[in-house]
Amino acid sequence: MGEMKTMDEEWELRFGDALVEGGVITAAELERALAASERTGKRLRSILMGERGLSEHDIMRNLSQSTGLPLIHLEPGMMDERAKAAFPVSMTRKYNVLPLRFEGDELVVAADLPLDIAVLESLAFTSGHPIQQVLAGREEIAAIIGAASGGDRLEEWMGEWEDELLEYVDRNREVEQAGVEEFEVKEGDVVKLVNLLITRAIKMDASDIHIEPEEGFSRIRMRVDGQLREIVKVPDELHKGMVSRLKVLSELDIAERRLPHDGSFFVHFQGRDIDLRTSTSPTIYGESVSLRLLDQGKAAVRLEDLGMEPEDLARTAEALEAPHGFVLSTGPTGCGKTTTMYAMINGISTPEMKIVTIEDPVEYRLDLVNQIPVNHAIGLGFARILRSVLRQDPNVILVGEIRDMETASVAVQAALTGHLLLSTLHTNNAPETLLRLVEMGIEAYYVREVVRLVIAQRLVRLLCPECKEKYSADAREREELGEPADGDTVLFRARGCDACAFTGYRGRSGVFEVMPMSEELKEMMTTDVPMRVIKEKAVEQGMRTMWRNAVSKVREGRTSLEEIRRLIPREG
Ligand SMILES: [Zn+2]
Structure with a gap:
C-alpha cells in the first residue's frame, strides 16, 4: 500500500537488523517475528520479548556483547549541561539518543541500538565532536528525554511535524483569502503553525487547544484524556498572527480585540471530520483562544x-x-x-x-x-x-x-x-x-x-497497554478492593513511555x-x-x-487503583 512508516516502525526495523547483525537472532527468526508483527499489530520488540522469552536486558546485553559497546544503566541527572546542549531535542527524539557527557573531545552518547554510520556522522556533524557510543535501554532513554523536555522549543517542535494535508472545509465561504494582509508575521509560518497545532491535536485525540498569551510569549496547551498538557511556547510575534488566522477561519472580526468572540470552523483530516469551536477572550497580554475539537465520528x-x-x-x-x-x-x-x-x-x-x-x-x-x-x-x-x-x-x-x-x-x-x-x-x-x-x-x-x-x-483514564506495570497489591490495597487481606492480588499501575507521552495512560x-x-x-x-x-x-x-464497577476495571488491569481513588466516590 506504500504507507508511510511511522518513527516507531522505522525504529523496529533498525532494531531487528541490529539484532541479526549482532547474532542475537537469525535472519529467519527476524522474518518470522516481522510477519507476526504485521499480522497481530504487536511491536517487534514485544514479540521477541514475549515469544522468544528475551527480556529487554537480555537483548541489550546480547547486543553489547556482540558489538563491544558498553551497556550502561541510565539515571536521571546523568546528562551534563554542556552535553545536553550538543544537539537539539528533535534529534534526540528522532534517533532516541541521549548526549551524556564529554570524554576529552568526544561526546558520549547513549542509544538503544548500535547507531549506523550515517546517524553517527550526522550527530558528529551537528555537535562538532566525534561520537563515542554506549548502549542503554529504550525506555530509560525515552524517560529521560521526556523528563528533560516538558514543552518543546518551537522550531524543534515544528521540525518534527510533517506538513500533512489538512483540508479546511469551506461551508459556503472563501476563508483562505480573507484578511491575510493583517498578519504581522510571514503568513506561511502562521498558517503552518496553525495547521500543525490542529493536526497534532487531532492525532493526540485532544479535546481542546488553549493558546494563552503571557509576557513575551504564548503558551500552547492541549487537553488529552481530561488532562492539560503543555505542548510548546510560541514567541509574541507569532501569537497575534495565530489568533488572526484562527479568527479568520472562524469568521470572527479580527480587528475587534477587546471583546470575547465565539465562532467555529470545520476541517477534514485523515478521514476524520472535525468541528472546531473557537472562543476568544481579551486578557491583559492580548487575546487568548480556546478551541474545542469535536470529532463528528464520535456522534455514532x-x-x-x-x-x-x-x-x-x-x-x-x-x-x-x-x-x-x-x-x-x-x-x-x-x-x-x-x-x-x-x-x-x-x-x-x-x-x-x-x-x-x-x-x-x-x-x-x-x-x-x-x-x-x-x-x-x-x-x-x-x-x-x-x-x-x-x-x-x-x-x-x-x-x-x-x-x-x-x-x-x-x-x-x-x-x-x-x-x-x-x-x-x-x-x-x-x-x-x-x-x-x-x-x-x-x-x-x-x-x-x-x-x-x-x-x-x-470517566477514568485507561492504562497504556504498551507500558503498564504488574505488581502485587499489599494488604491495604486488597482491603480497598474488597479482597481477602491474605490473598495474592496482581494489579497494574501506570509507568509511562513515548506511546503515552509518559503519562502511563491512553484513552478513557x-x-x-x-x-x-x-x-x-x-x-x-x-x-x-x-x-x-x-x-x-x-x-x-x-x-x-x-x-464496585471501577474496582472491576482495576482487577481487569484496564485502569489503576490510583486513578479510581482520585475520581470515584467511595461507598458509605
Ligand atoms: Zn505508555
Whole structure:
C-alpha cells in the first residue's frame, strides 16, 4: 500500500537488523517475528520479548556483547549541561539518543541500538565532536528525554511535524483569502503553525487547544484524556498572527480585540471530520483562544462502547424501551454525560421515531434527529423550546440539561403525557438526583411517577497497554478492593513511555452506577431519607455502585487503583 512508516516502525526495523547483525537472532527468526508483527499489530520488540522469552536486558546485553559497546544503566541527572546542549531535542527524539557527557573531545552518547554510520556522522556533524557510543535501554532513554523536555522549543517542535494535508472545509465561504494582509508575521509560518497545532491535536485525540498569551510569549496547551498538557511556547510575534488566522477561519472580526468572540470552523483530516469551536477572550497580554475539537465520528457512539458492565447495559436498554418517562444522567462537568445521552439516542433512533434534542450547544450532528440549539441571546432557553417541541408530537426528547424549575416542570409534564425524556442533572450520585428535582419545586408525587432510571458516571483514564506495570497489591490495597487481606492480588499501575507521552495512560472509559427505580426507592428518594440508607437499599436491589464497577476495571488491569481513588466516590 506504500504507507508511510511511522518513527516507531522505522525504529523496529533498525532494531531487528541490529539484532541479526549482532547474532542475537537469525535472519529467519527476524522474518518470522516481522510477519507476526504485521499480522497481530504487536511491536517487534514485544514479540521477541514475549515469544522468544528475551527480556529487554537480555537483548541489550546480547547486543553489547556482540558489538563491544558498553551497556550502561541510565539515571536521571546523568546528562551534563554542556552535553545536553550538543544537539537539539528533535534529534534526540528522532534517533532516541541521549548526549551524556564529554570524554576529552568526544561526546558520549547513549542509544538503544548500535547507531549506523550515517546517524553517527550526522550527530558528529551537528555537535562538532566525534561520537563515542554506549548502549542503554529504550525506555530509560525515552524517560529521560521526556523528563528533560516538558514543552518543546518551537522550531524543534515544528521540525518534527510533517506538513500533512489538512483540508479546511469551506461551508459556503472563501476563508483562505480573507484578511491575510493583517498578519504581522510571514503568513506561511502562521498558517503552518496553525495547521500543525490542529493536526497534532487531532492525532493526540485532544479535546481542546488553549493558546494563552503571557509576557513575551504564548503558551500552547492541549487537553488529552481530561488532562492539560503543555505542548510548546510560541514567541509574541507569532501569537497575534495565530489568533488572526484562527479568527479568520472562524469568521470572527479580527480587528475587534477587546471583546470575547465565539465562532467555529470545520476541517477534514485523515478521514476524520472535525468541528472546531473557537472562543476568544481579551486578557491583559492580548487575546487568548480556546478551541474545542469535536470529532463528528464520535456522534455514532454506541451504548455498548462506553464501558458499562453487562447488567447495567441491560437495565439501561430496558428503560429506553419504555414509551414514556424520564431517564436521567448525572455527574459533574466533563464526566461523559453528553456522550451517554448521544449513545442512548443512537440506540433508539429509527426512521419510525421522531426524536428532538434541545442542546446548549449542539455538539455532534445526528442522523434522523431534529437538533435545536439553545440561544440565550434571543431568550430561547430550554423551557421555551421544549414547550414548542411538544406541539410537534415527538416520541423522544433530549433536554441537554435541567437547571431550573421551569425546565424541570415542563420536562416532567412531557414525561407524564406520553414522551420519553432524556436529560442530565448536576448531582454527585444517582440517589441524590430525585431529591434535587423535588428541591427544584417538582411535586414528589410526579417525580416518583415519571423517573425510570438514573445513571451516574465518571470517566477514568485507561492504562497504556504498551507500558503498564504488574505488581502485587499489599494488604491495604486488597482491603480497598474488597479482597481477602491474605490473598495474592496482581494489579497494574501506570509507568509511562513515548506511546503515552509518559503519562502511563491512553484513552478513557466511563464508570457507571445505573439505578432502576423501584417503588421503594422512589419513596425514599423524594423524602428526606439519608443517602446512605437509600444507597444500601439500591445495592440490596441489585445496583452495582460506581466504586464496585471501577474496582472491576482495576482487577481487569484496564485502569489503576490510583486513578479510581482520585475520581470515584467511595461507598458509605
Ligand atoms: Zn505508555
